[in-house]
Amino acid sequence: xxxxxxxxxxxxxxxxxxxxxxxxxxxxxxxxxxxxxxxxxxxxxxxxxxxxxxxxxxxxxxxxxxxxxxxxxxxxxxxxxxxxxxxxxxxxxxxxxxxxxxxxxxxxxxxxxxxxxxxxxxxxxxxxxxxxxxxxxxxxxxxxxxxxxxxxxxxxxxxxxxxxxxxxxxxxxxxxxxxxxxxxxxxxxxxxxxxxxxxxxxxxxxxxxxxxxxxxxxxxxxxxxxxxxxxxxxxxxxxxxxxxxxxxxxxxxxxxxxxxxxxxxxxxxxxxxxxxxxxxxxxxxxxxxxxxxxxxxxxxxxxxxxxxxxxxxxxxxxxxxxxxxxxxxxxxxxxxxxxxxxxxxxxxxxxxxxxxxxxxxxxxxxxxxxxxxxxxxxxxxxxxxxxxxxxxxxxxxxxxxxxxxxxxxxxxxxxxxxxxxxxxxxxxxx
Numbered sequence: 001x002x003x004x005x006x007x008x009x010x011x012x013x014x015x016x017x018x019x020x021x022x023x024x025x026x027x028x029x030x031x032x033x034x035x036x037x038x039x040x041x042x043x044x045x046x047x048x049x050x051x052x053x054x055x056x057x058x059x060x061x062x063x064x065x066x067x068x069x070x071x072x073x074x075x076x077x078x079x080x081x082x083x084x085x086x087x088x089x090x091x092x093x094x095x096x097x098x099x100x101x102x103x104x105x106x107x108x109x110x111x112x113x114x115x116x117x118x119x120x121x122x123x124x125x126x127x128x129x130x131x132x133x134x135x136x137x138x139x140x141x142x143x144x145x146x147x148x149x150x151x152x153x154x155x156x157x158x159x160x161x162x163x164x165x166x167x168x169x170x171x172x173x174x175x176x177x178x179x180x181x182x183x184x185x186x187x188x189x190x191x192x193x194x195x196x197x198x199x200x201x202x203x204x205x206x207x208x209x210x211x212x213x214x215x216x217x218x219x220x221x222x223x224x225x226x227x228x229x230x231x232x233x234x235x236x237x238x239x240x241x242x243x244x245x246x247x248x249x250x251x252x253x254x255x256x257x258x259x260x261x262x263x264x265x266x267x268x269x270x271x272x273x274x275x276x277x278x279x280x281x282x283x284x285x286x287x288x289x290x291x292x293x294x295x296x297x298x299x300x301x302x303x304x305x306x307x308x309x310x311x312x313x314x315x316x317x318x319x320x321x322x323x324x325x326x327x328x329x330x331x332x333x334x335x336x337x338x339x340x341x342x343x344x345x346x347x348x349x350x351x352x353x354x355x356x357x358x359x360x361x362x363x364x365x366x367x368x369x370x371x372x373x374x375x376x377x378x379x380x381x382x383x384x385x386x387x388x389x390x391x392x393x394x395x396x397x398x399x400x401x402x403x404x405x406x407x408x409x410x411x412x413x414x415x416x417x418x419x420x421x422x423x424x425x426x427x428x429x430x
Contacts, residue, residue: 039083040104040244046072047093050112052140052225054091064090071229072109078231079240095121100128104319105243110140110225114148122153129154130215132315134243137221138228141185148187151221154212155194158187158223166201166208173242173251174211174220175200177234183208186224196308213308216315218243246274249316256309262299266292266313273320289317 046053046064053072057064066076066088076086087103095117100106106128111117117125129135141161142148151158165182169175178201189207193199201209201222209222220239222228227235242248253266273288293314300310 039085041085041102042079042087043100043103043106044072044076044086044088044109045093045095045106046109047089047091047095048111048113048116049091049109052112052138052229053088053109059091064088075107075229075231075236078236082240084240084244095124097124097127100124100133101131103133105134105136105240107136107228108138108150109229110138111148111150112140114142114146117150122150125150126153126214129217129219132216132318134217134316134319135219136228136239136243137219138225139187139221139223140225142187154214154219155197156212156219156221157189157191157193158221159190160187160223161185162188162203162223164203166203168202170198170200172198172200172211173248173255174235174238176238178238181227181232181235183224184226188223213312216311216318218312218315243316244320246270246277246320249313249320250274252313252316256305256313258299258305262304265295269295286321289321293317 044053049072051071054064054070057068057070064070066073072088076088079086106125108125125135137151137154137156139148139151139158142159143161144159148156148158163182163184163186165180167180169178183203186208188203189199189210193207193210194212197210197212199207199210201207208224209220212219212221220243226232228239242251250267250270253263253270256263258266269288269292273285273292276282276285276288296305296310296313296317299305300307305313
């Protein structure tokens with residue numbers, strides 16, 4: 001795996017969207033656009049920024065506008081150019097677990113005043129990272145009287161107002177190729193961090209940046225924002241490849257010091273996932289990442305991988321699965337929750353199966369009716385189930401119809417024919 005994954009958008013056309021749209025006219029073009037998979041979702045929490053991110057914009061000038069110049073625009077636009085979907089939070093803004101959980105990566109821009117997060121917001125951050133979230137914690141100058149409460153609650157006591165050079169580094173994928181750089185009014189760790197912290201960059205003997213495992217997630221912290229905010233290389237590229245690409249997960253495997261067989265088995269699965277990713281085949285990619293997770297769990301149970309390392313590998317793999325879904329039900333690329341809610345049926349659901357994805361639609365009325373449509377990894381459709389359950393006419397059973405790709409009309413005709421045969425009111429499709 002010797003190539004860096006680009007974040008160019010992967011276009012996965014779902015024929016089912018076009019087929020169903022002729023019946024569900026309330027599905028707008030905007031919703032249909034969701035059938036194209038975009039890059040990772042990145043949140044910039046600049047809600048407590050004191051000028052590092054939003055300057056020279058201020059509230060009295062009419063609010064914060066990400067389209068206008070501000071210091072953080074360098075980084076935000078760089079990430080957008082890589083295909084990432086970037087949201088920048090204005091100040092003030094309330095941070096919730098629901099907000100954070102919608103993103104693959106969160107960048108906390110320097111907070112000022114440092115104690116402005118309330119306990120519920122800090123708890124939301126801790127839940128997000130513990131559940132597998134990736135956090136880049138950008139700090140800056142601080143003092144004992146005005147500490148960075150979010151960092152402190154993760155066990156990172158960053159203090160100081162230093163202009164000095166970060167002059168040495170620990171070997172790691174994040175530090176690959178780094179040359180010494182200058183902190184401008186930055187902070188350093190003044191107490192020992194949590195046990196599993198990997199200290200990555202130093203000003204003399206003091207830690208200036210590092211990587212903290214936390215539950216299933218990871219936190220990269222740095223005591224000055226400029227090197228990241230201005231998208232200087234190679235640190236910026238290293239960070240986002242590490243957190244948001246299969247290539248980065250492979251580097252984590254290589255750095256985990258596993259035995260040769262374990263390392264080779266995990267890399268083989270990532271190689272297959274990377275190939276599926278590059279071909280735009282997201283369902284196979286998810287399945288291969290799930291196989292990777294299963295193997296990590298097996299290695300943990302056999303004592304061949306440290307539990308903390310296992311959590312990090314699993315959390316990173318979960319974060320790479322498309323559509324931000326969990327391990328048990330990896331995301332289907334064909335239906336978003338908004339699409340489902342817009343359909344004119346009473347109840348709908350969408351989920352993944354071993355070789356594709358499945359949409360089930362239920363129409364309530366005089367006779368309850370349901371039908372299911374499957375789409376395989378090649379985009380071929382089949383109407384796999386068409387069932388009527390009428391309390392007035394029990395034990396009708398069901399029938400199963402298969403169609404070739406695009407012949408969704410066959411399935412719909414069967415629905416109306418069955419209704420006519422039973423002399424009942426058909427579902428009210430538009």
